[in-house]
Amino acid sequence: MTRLGLSWQALSALVLCVGAAFGLPLFGAQPGMGAVATAEIFALIFAAIVFSAGSGFRPTSVLLLFAATHAAVWLLVSGLAGNEGTARLPYFALLAATWLLAWRTVSVLSHLRPVTAQGRTFVRLAIPLLFGVWILIIWEAIVRGAGVSAIILPPPSAIAARIVTSLPMLAADVNQTIFKSALTGYVLGGSAGFLVAILADRIAFFRRGLLPIGNMMSALPIIGVAPIMVTWFGPDWPSKAGVVVVMTFFPMLVNTVTGLTASGHMERDLMRTYASSYWQTLFKLRLPAAAPFIFNALKINSTLALIGAIVAEFFTTPVVGMGFRISTEIGLLRVDMAWAEIAVAALAGSVFYGVIALIERATTFWHPSVRGG
Amino acid sequence: MDSLRDKIIPVTTILAALVVVWYGFAVLLNAPFQRDLDRRAGETPGFTEFLGKTLSQPKPTLPAPHQVAQNFFENTFMRKISSNRSLVYHGWVTLSSTLLGFAFGTALGILIAVGIVHVTALDRSLMPWIIVSQTIPIIALAPMVILLLGPFNTPAIVTKALISTYLSFFPVAVGMVKGLRSPEIMHLDLMHTYNASASQTFWKLRVPASVPFLFTSMKVAIAASLVGAIVAELPTGAVAGIGAKLLIGAYHSQSIDIWAALIAGSVVALILVGMVGFAGRQVEKSMGGRPA
Structure with a gap:
């Protein structure tokens, strides 16, 4: 193995390829895969195995390995058109072979030490991206190859097509769930938690009583207040916002109270020698020192707000909203729509989190945790 | 005891305050429906009677703590464990x-x-x-x-x-x-x-x-x-x-x-x-x- 310079991934890919060659054709029914295309796939996989050999890696050989592997899997998956559900064992063997070679690509990439900063960023982003793309490829190839029913698991291509064709509906759901329920609740819950934290900071007795309760609340299934909120505020978005308020209140409270104790004794003494009032100390020293904690709460809350808004819609809801859509479309066996909604929710969640993280970087650039000092 | 002074007393005080606030809101939130009921029945209950009624509705907007506690206690300890109301x-x-x-x-x-x-x-x-x-x-x-x-x-x-x-x-x-x-x-x-x-x-x-x-x-x-x-x-x-x-x-x-x-x-x-x-x-x- 080492004499040939082949990794175990390449070696297994080779074995799988040879096995597949003896078991042809790839598909059990007409039209099947053309002889030329089949030959091309084999040629590309062999090329990739050759490129992956050796130990000293240059960017060109990694690029060739990457290109050959992905051209092969591209041909393999595009050959599925018209052949859904008729894939035979050799097809899956070839899929496994390309996947192993992609793994090889990733492990070679992760051992690469680029000299330039751009190169490092590229490698850092390319590896997880490749991983994500391969999950989609395998999902697509297996679901369509084995002919899994679309009402159980639709392929990613169908989900993407569904997203494109039902943009207005998705936009209405996002507007209802994220902009009305989640954001309103997020702002209200966060501000309420913040104000109570300031109050708790002024009154030590209040703080000592509230902090253990606040900590305890993080373990409770607060999401269960959803039906109560519905009886108070009706089925529309205010009740969902209410759930989000309760869910986001306590993390903000606990983090702010902890953050307000983060400033050092020396600095507080300095403020005292300046004869600064409580509020001056608060705004000029203690709140800035608490900023990382507050942003931590804002980040935790961004996820909690979406979870709260979506799950609250599993209970009772008007006929719009992401949680409503997910549960009803599954009931109607239009699973691709539910997946489309989940994809949008995931995207919205990461954008929400990303925006908070960017604001944090922009406003607390001076803090050691951001400067990396 | 430090933990008594620093933790237990403040926490119980806050919890007691929460229960009081809860009762207040229970009266406040259940009052409109109760007034409606009384008007239809043609009754004019006194203040204390009215308070008692708001705290003992069968399907209140906000149940009073003792109602919840009673329900919780009954369904936890008084029922057979195999019962589907337990x-x-x-x-x-x-x-x-x-x-x-x-x-x-x-x-x-x-x-x-x-x-x-x-x-x-x-x-x-x-x-x-x-x-x-x-x-x-x-x-x-x-x-x-x-x-x-x-x-x-x-x-x-x-x-x-x-x-x-x-x-x-x-x-x-x-x-x-x-x-x-x-x-x-x-x-x-x-x-x-x-x-x-x-x-x-x-x-x-x-x-x-x-x-x-x-x-x-x-x-x-x-x-x-x-x-x-x-x-x-x-x-x-x-x-x-x-x-x-x-x-x-x-x-x-x-x-x-x-x-x-x-x-x-x-x-x-x-x-x-x-x-x-x-x-x-x-x-x-x-x-x-x-x-x-």
Whole structure:
């Protein structure tokens, strides 16, 4: 193995390829895969195995390995058109072979030490991206190859097509769930938690009583207040916002109270020698020192707000909203729509989190945790 | 006693204040409906009688604490455990899938963390996704898991446990990666000078160092696991469990039942987190750790 310079991934890919060659054709029914295309796939996989050999890696050989592997899997998956559900064992063997070679690509990439900063960023982003793309490829190839029913698991291509064709509906759901329920609740819950934290900071007795309760609340299934909120505020978005308020209140409270104790004794003494009032100390020293904690709460809350808004819609809801859509479309066996909604929710969640993280970087650039000092 | 002055008295005061506020709101929120009822019945009750009525409605907007407590007590201690009105029964249904899911999730999380720490390709490709997964509402996938498992005729407890599993393995994986990487370079170098193999370094240095991280993330994970089990009961249309109890209460607007179920869920959560915390302290003590 080492004499040939082949990794175990390449070696297994080779074995799988040879096995597949003896078991042809790839598909059990007409039209099947053309002889030329089949030959091309084999040629590309062999090329990739050759490129992956050796130990000293240059960017060109990694690029060739990457290109050959992905051209092969591209041909393999595009050959599925018209052949859904008729894939035979050799097809899956070839899929496994390309996947192993992609793994090889990733492990070679992760051992690469680029000299330039751009190169490092590229490698850092390319590896997880490749991983994500391969999950989609395998999902697509297996679901369509084995002919899994679309009402159980639709392929990613169908989900993407569904997203494109039902943009207005998705936009209405996002507007209802994220902009009305989640954001309103997020702002209200966060501000309420913040104000109570300031109050708790002024009154030590209040703080000592509230902090253990606040900590305890993080373990409770607060999401269960959803039906109560519905009886108070009706089925529309205010009740969902209410759930989000309760869910986001306590993390903000606990983090702010902890953050307000983060400033050092020396600095507080300095403020005292300046004869600064409580509020001056608060705004000029203690709140800035608490900023990382507050942003931590804002980040935790961004996820909690979406979870709260979506799950609250599993209970009772008007006929719009992401949680409503997910549960009803599954009931109607239009699973691709539910997946489309989940994809949008995931995207919205990461954008929400990303925006908070960017604001944090922009406003607390001076803090050691951001400067990396 | 410091803990009495610093903790118990303030906490009980705040809790007592909350109960008073709760009563206030119960009167306030239930009053309009009660006035409506009285007008239709042509009654003009006195103030105290009116107060009493607002606090004893069968389906109040906000049930009074004693109503919830009474319902909770009756359904917990006075009923046979096998009765489907017993909260112990519903609590157990949810608890069993929570524990199963938590066990799966912790095992999976530890396995993934070990993989991430030892395989560079896994670290670089999987870790960013685990971090991203913390920022998205993965619970939205719950109905999907139920659908995917449909054709396999999996028992309801396993379906629910799987949702708990994927909610609980993320915190454990993240915490364990942190924990397994927590030994200092010095200690790793020391193992190196002893000519320790990778597995020796793992078992004698990395695992003991990761134990506090494990228990901290297990506390988060078991709470997440319980939420997963409760939420999983919503779209399955489950007939038993705390989530099902909430849903049934919501359909029949039996607010007292909802509150009692909520209390039951909270009690289960506190017991679970308390147990993990206790186990953590015991393990740390037996490993020679001193209380910080």
